[in-house]
Amino acid sequence: MHKEAAIREPLILGHKTYHEITEDVCKPIEDKAPRMWYILFGIALVIGLYGVGCIFYLLGTGIGVWGLNKTIGWAWDITNFVWWVGIGHAGTLISAVLLLFRQKWRMAINRSAEAMTIFAVFMAGLFPLIHMGRLWVGYWTLPLPNHFGSLWVNFNSPLLWDVFAISTYLSVSLVFWYIGLIPDFATIRDRVKKPIPKKMYSILSFGWSGRAKHWNRFELVSLVLAGVATPLVFSVHSIVSFDFATSVIPGWHTTIFPPYFVAGAVFSGFAMVQTLLLVMRKAMKLEAYIHTKHVEYMNIVIMVTGSIVGTAYITELFISWYSGVEYEAYAFFNRATGPYWWAYWAMMTCNVVSPQLMWFKKLRRSLLFTFIISIVVNIGMWFERYVIIVTSIHRDYLPSSWSMHYPSHIDLGVYVGTIGLFFVFFLLFARFFPVLALNELKTILKSSGESYKNDTAPVHPYFAKNGHGSHGHDDHDTHNH
Amino acid sequence: MAEKVIYAMYDDDDVLKDGAKKLVAKGVKVADVFSPFPIHGIDPIIGVKHTRLGIMAFLYGLTGTALATLGMNYFMIHDWPMNIGGKPSMTYLDNVLAFIPITFEFTVLCAAHGMAITYLLLNKTLPGMPATNPDPRTTDDKFVMELRLSDNGQFSEGELMTMLNETGVIEIDQKDIH
Numbered sequence: 001m002h003k004e005a006a007i008r009e010p011l012i013l014g015h016k017t018y019h020e021i022t023e024d025v026c027k028p029i030e031d032k033a034p035r036m037w038y039i040l041f042g043i044a045l046v047i048g049l050y051g052v053g054c055i056f057y058l059l060g061t062g063i064g065v066w067g068l069n070k071t072i073g074w075a076w077d078i079t080n081f082v083w084w085v086g087i088g089h090a091g092t093l094i095s096a097v098l099l100l101f102r103q104k105w106r107m108a109i110n111r112s113a114e115a116m117t118i119f120a121v122f123m124a125g126l127f128p129l130i131h132m133g134r135l136w137v138g139y140w141t142l143p144l145p146n147h148f149g150s151l152w153v154n155f156n157s158p159l160l161w162d163v164f165a166i167s168t169y170l171s172v173s174l175v176f177w178y179i180g181l182i183p184d185f186a187t188i189r190d191r192v193k194k195p196i197p198k199k200m201y202s203i204l205s206f207g208w209s210g211r212a213k214h215w216n217r218f219e220l221v222s223l224v225l226a227g228v229a230t231p232l233v234f235s236v237h238s239i240v241s242f243d244f245a246t247s248v249i250p251g252w253h254t255t256i257f258p259p260y261f262v263a264g265a266v267f268s269g270f271a272m273v274q275t276l277l278l279v280m281r282k283a284m285k286l287e288a289y290i291h292t293k294h295v296e297y298m299n300i301v302i303m304v305t306g307s308i309v310g311t312a313y314i315t316e317l318f319i320s321w322y323s324g325v326e327y328e329a330y331a332f333f334n335r336a337t338g339p340y341w342w343a344y345w346a347m348m349t350c351n352v353v354s355p356q357l358m359w360f361k362k363l364r365r366s367l368l369f370t371f372i373i374s375i376v377v378n379i380g381m382w383f384e385r386y387v388i389i390v391t392s393i394h395r396d397y398l399p400s401s402w403s404m405h406y407p408s409h410i411d412l413g414v415y416v417g418t419i420g421l422f423f424v425f426f427l428l429f430a431r432f433f434p435v436l437a438l439n440e441l442k443t444i445l446k447s448s449g450e451s452y453k454n455d456t457a458p459v460h461p462y463f464a465k466n467g468h469g470s471h472g473h474d475d476h477d478t479h480n481h
Numbered sequence: 482m483a484e485k486v487i488y489a490m491y492d493d494d495d496v497l498k499d500g501a502k503k504l505v506a507k508g509v510k511v512a513d514v515f516s517p518f519p520i521h522g523i524d525p526i527i528g529v530k531h532t533r534l535g536i537m538a539f540l541y542g543l544t545g546t547a548l549a550t551l552g553m554n555y556f557m558i559h560d561w562p563m564n565i566g567g568k569p570s571m572t573y574l575d576n577v578l579a580f581i582p583i584t585f586e587f588t589v590l591c592a593a594h595g596m597a598i599t600y601l602l603l604n605k606t607l608p609g610m611p612a613t614n615p616d617p618r619t620t621d622d623k624f625v626m627e628l629r630l631s632d633n634g635q636f637s638e639g640e641l642m643t644m645l646n647e648t649g650v651i652e653i654d655q656k657d658i659h
Contacts, residue, residue, distance in 0.1 A: 018517065018621070019622040143552065152556040161583055164590075171590070171593075175597045187620040205612070206601065206608055207610030208604075208612065210516050211613075212514040212524060212527060213532075216531065217603065218600075225593055225596070228592050239582055242582070443521070446495075460496055463496070
């Protein structure tokens with residue numbers, strides 16, 4: 001067997017057999033849901049429905065119900081959009097980029113992180129759609145032949161690039177996620193006894209049977225999808241940043257935006273993964289699979305991307321002064337000391353200071369501390385978008401147009417509502433879907449399981465009798481798992 | 482015509498691999514292996530060729546690139562050229578920089594979905610398809626090797642059974658496939 005270096009911490013704690021992995025993951029799906037699940041689901045549903053109500057009110061009345069004015073034409077809506085897209089960057093990063101880098105620790109977290117990604121992108125996609133005011137003409141953003149003459153969408157516009165980027169990202173992530181889910185649905189299909197769930201999982205598993213040739217294709221498809229999804233992850237938030245960077249508004253017209261937005265997206269995405277998984281591992285008793293080492297790895301990612309974000313903030317400040325453009329300099333000076341100083345400093349504290357605490361090993365291995373920081377980071381990242389968007393436009397070219405933004409209760413309701421809907425989706429996922437990638441975890445059991453690493457796992461009776469004949473033949477590190 | 486198939490079940494991937502190696506060395510043809518996860522290194526032993534889906538993905542990607550290029554060239558340069566911000570759309574090359582993001586996204590879109598659809602069709606894994614694994618435990622922790630008598634004409638059924646029994650098999654099942 002291919003073994004990992006002994007000094008690496010095991011990824012699966014204790015002694016597990018293949019069957020125990022199946023049991024641990026499928027049990028929460030097959031058992032009755034705990035009461036806590038119903039309580040959380042109820043709360044999330046109420047908040048989500050309130051948001052839906054606000055959206056209906058908005059569509060019926062018009063986007064005048066938001067706190068926008070002539071100067072500040074973009075505020076919470078696009079802030080929330082960018083925030084959710086950013087959160088939606090961790091899942092595909094974990095499953096695609098970490099697959100290419102052969103990081104085995106991703107296997108415990110990729111499934112739920114991808115689910116989170118997809119739900120976050122759902123929430124993100126909602127905002128540009130409702131911002132149209134007339135949701136039903138949303139298809140006008142597609143280059144369809146139409147009866148308005150030769151009227152095509154503007155392919156030079158970053159807003160149209162966004163349409164393509166977000167829809168490609170959503171659909172490719174969905175396919176990537178589902179292809180990994182098919183074998184795991186087959187496992188559940190072959191376990192459940194009740195007729196209705198059996199039928200459901202039977203349909204969901206597409207008749208997967210686990211033939212050698214199918215697994216061969218499965219591994220290649222995962223690898224190629226990871227290969228195409230990796231540049232996709234980086235492109236999506238770059239394109240989101242073009243919405244601002246290609247404009248001529250001081251504070252937005254910044255060439256540093258694409259890499260800085262991507263780092264910020266990964267930063268907030270990992271924070272959201274931490275928030276969700278720290279609760280999920282406890283509630284679903286998955287501590288043997290998602291443990292301190294996984295949390296520590298993710299905290300290191302948060303620390304690195306947080307440092308990139310911090311560097312970008314300071315670079316922006318420096319360049320605004322160094323450029324000698326007084327409008328540019330004013331935009332940044334105003335951010336830090338103007339009427340929105342509190343948002344700026346909240347962003348600085350949450351995004352620049354807090355991840356630096358992760359340098360301390362004790363702190364980055366503390367689950368409670370991680371949980372708190374993960375929430376702080378997401379608050380900070382929301383403020384980052386708010387600061388970039390609102391403070392850059394609230395001081396217009398003419399001082400007579402200077403204005404402030406005050407959110408209406410509909411702004412608030414729609415935003416909070418998407419958080420509720422997000423949790424509705426995530427809780428449904430945790431209830432009915434395998435939250436860990438079963439088939440992938442089984443492939444690392446013998447190389448990274450604790451009992452196999454310290455040789456306390458029982459030797460199979462066949463090898464005890466015949467000696468381990470297959471030793472040294474299967475160091476197939478060229479494989480993608 | 483009915484065909485006799487032997488299903489040999491193992492409870493460990495390494496035992497199965499070891500067994501497959503020994504059987505193949507003796508000239509037995511292993512028709513298929515059912516497992517709950519990919520067994521690394523089994524493919525060359527039982528003669529499963531590496532898939533060419535990667536080439537297909539590349540071709541789908543190229544199709545996407547071509548479609549995006551042709552489409553934007555038609556929409557923006559020929560059908561309705563627009564003067565945006567004083568930058569007129571005279572030739573494709575003048576404007577190509579603005580078209581790169583969508584060309585890239587569309588390439589990825591076509592490559593990913595084309596490959597995923599081909600993969601599902603090739604595997605015949607589609608919604609509503611029946612499962613064909615011989616035992617429900619093969620998606621949990623058991624591994625099954627499938628031998629067909631017609632592939633192994635030089636051995637009698639008894640000989641195959643004896644050889645299988647030496648490989649640490651835990652259960653043997655026989656079925657007639659029509």
